[in-house]
Amino acid sequence: xxxxxxxxxxxxxxxxxxxxxxxxxxxxxxxxxxxxxxxxxxxxxxxxxxxxxxxxxxxxxxxxxxxxxxxxxxxxxxxxxxxxxxxxxxxxxxxxxxxxxxxxxxxxxxxxxxxxxxxxxxxxxxxxxxxxxxxxxxxxxxxxxxxxxxxxxxxxxxxxxxxxxxxxxxxxxxxxxxxxxxxxxxxxxxxxxxxxxxxxxxxxxxxxxxxxxxxxxxxxxxxxxxxxxxxxxxxxxxxxxxxxxxxxxxxxxxxxxxxxxxxxxxxxxxxxxxxxxxxxxxxxxxxxxxxxxxxxxxxxx
Numbered sequence: 440x441x442x443x444x445x446x447x448x449x450x451x452x453x454x455x456x457x458x459x460x461x462x463x464x465x466x467x468x469x470x471x472x473x474x475x476x477x478x479x480x481x482x483x484x485x486x487x488x489x490x491x492x493x494x495x496x497x498x499x500x501x502x503x504x505x506x507x508x509x510x511x512x513x514x515x516x517x518x519x520x521x522x523x524x525x526x527x528x529x530x531x532x533x534x535x536x537x538x539x540x541x542x543x544x545x546x547x548x549x550x551x552x553x554x555x556x557x558x559x560x561x562x563x564x565x566x567x568x569x570x571x572x573x574x575x576x577x578x579x580x581x582x583x584x585x586x587x588x589x590x591x592x593x594x595x596x597x598x599x600x601x602x603x604x605x606x607x608x609x610x611x612x613x614x615x616x617x618x619x620x621x622x623x624x625x626x627x628x629x630x631x632x633x634x635x636x637x638x639x640x641x642x643x644x645x646x647x648x649x650x651x652x653x654x655x656x657x658x659x660x661x662x663x664x665x666x667x668x669x670x671x672x673x674x675x676x677x678x679x680x681x682x683x684x685x686x687x688x689x690x691x692x693x694x695x696x697x698x699x700x701x702x703x704x705x706x707x708x709x710x711x712x713x714x715x716x717x718x719x720x721x722x723x724x725x726x727x728x729x730x731x732x733x734x735x736x737x738x739x740x
Contacts, residue, residue, distance in 0.1 A: 529571060
């Protein structure tokens, strides 16, 4: 346990002589910090997208799985009798927790986004809807359809399966895209840091040659590059993570119709997940720089 801690201490504290090999400023330094900050900023949004779509998939699946709708189409003089028959059937159906016909005002509110507020329900042959809330056991949809066909021919059961499955599938795919985006961002960050470290090594070829002449090993030279670029990646990623979290914490105001978009964020303990991005970026920078440094030094022997 002491040896890994001593290596970590050397990585953080560094070596004043070895640090002179790596330019403290310049194009490669700015590129590393900027790339790390940008990648961390994007990673915060990809992480938030993945977590939020996971919540949406669970919410939509649970909400639609526990509800159903019965649509009743019948002549006006038979509508009340059909509603009464459906209500009696549901009262004796196992798995039904609650059932009630929707009022005209409720149906008008459902249709208003498509047909406007002045829809004359009393003069249009619009089916009546009965809302069904299921208990934990759920209903036997096929059995209920058979009973409705025999006792209330104008009633059709919609268990929302054709709505639920595409919604949940789309949310699940969107969540997968978020994780794929994080993987691509991580790969791109590693590539950029590798290129920056290789460019710094090439720019300091004369200094490296002198260090070798006085007995410096490649591991000693590589350690200086690994330390500098790891800390630069960590600092840049920390800045990008903070900016990304602030952008998620301060979304633009939206009304009830924007509820879907305003839900695409972080909630509760999910705010701790972005804090893992800076150390993960430092880990990626560590291995990318170490590989680039050792490979480049080996080629220049």
